[in-house]
Amino acid sequence: MRNMKKQMKIVLQMVSGYGGEFKTWRLPKAKEDVYTDMDFYVEMAQLAEKGKLHALFMADTPALVNDLTHDTPMHSMDPLIAMTSVARATKHIGLVGTFSTTFNEPYNLARHLKALDVISHGRVGWNAVTTSTPATAANFGTQLKSTQERYGRAHEMIEAVQGLWGSWEKGAYIHDKQAGQFADMSQIKPLNYQGDYIQTKGPLPIPPSEQGQPPIFQAGPSPEGIRLAGRFASGVYANPFTIEEAREYRNILRESAIAHGRSADDINVFTGFMFTIADSKEEALARRRAVLEFDKEELAHRLSYLGAMVGLNFQGIDPYQPLPDSWLKLARTNPHDPRSPHALEVLKEGYSPVDTLAHGVINYHPVVVGTAKDVADFLQEWFEAGATDGFSIVPDLAHDGVRAFVEQVVPILQERGLFHKDYEGSTLREHLGVPYQYGI
């Protein structure tokens, strides 16, 4: 009998090419110029495809949002160009890109994504985000609008883009030489979308891809974000820090899908997860310690942040020594920071403040620093607890992290029956197990 056990889905975040830690580019193994090297993106994508990862995920903010003096960028040069480069050099892996609903017009976005979906034979997904960075607004000569306006536009934007996608009907692409008919114009009709924020006429002259059109992803946990996801999303990129928080968020998203007349299983939650893999935990910690030492000033900031997180002042202590028991007794967790219980736990295990930071306790996603088995155990625990449908994985450094995940973690997950051994089909929708869709 076929094993019908539910399996986790995994997407790989490319970040800017280097990885989720912005100083790992200085590690001896790292290649310095991958930001501008599309061959490297292609190599990583092909490796991820070998590991049967469901998709590559490109976050994006159209603005410079971090200081590049010492750190690598937060995002690729341009997600559309990176996805296009990768599309031509891969066959199975999905390609999910982040594109703003606020700072795009529906016609150009619908056109770019559908053309890419067609040339990749149905492997594209759109992470539709409202964008809340003032620097982006400034790049478009404007200021950030209210949440209500941003989300009002987001609903219309997705409707209009999907409407444009469907404006070339499925049977319209005749291309019959004998009959001399290229297309059936009675099946290519204007959309005439007239919303409060969006107006577009159409049609968009592009036929459907093998999956019809790209599925929608969403990121942003506000009530408005949850409504948007419930209405449209097949995938949600989430950033919970504990299993309890994750399970609650996933349930809210599932309820939102049902409230919008969809099935709860139509939404796949991808929890952000970061890792450093080595042959032993000590080796993995040493690598992260080395990265922390690249920037003493930032290390000092991080130490003071960690101290505040557990209610202690680290000024004047030796941060390379474990804290004395008398100090640990005074420490307390911060109810407003879900990462603080884990941080305190690591300090109480006897790790010094610097080693505690090396565990990734103040990173923007949960982190495992250890062996491939440690990583697999973590993913299994969260998945089996119903906390998530899958993971959006972020290696500290892509250069060796992607290979370590594909060659060491994936086989353990497959052995445990938690991860597929091959793609279920050829399109991203098939990989995600979400229905075919064409038009609104």
Ligand SMILES: Cc1cc2nc3c(=O)[nH]c(=O)nc-3n(C[C@H](O)[C@H](O)[C@H](O)COP(=O)(O)O)c2cc1C
């Ligand atoms: C895990 C996660 C990833 C996100 N990635 C992006 C991104 O790549 N680009 C972007 O503009 N916004 C991104 N966002 C921001 C959201 O789109 C949203 O603007 C932000 O969370 C503010 O919440 P709200 O707009 O729902 O109020 C992300 C949010 C989350 C939670």
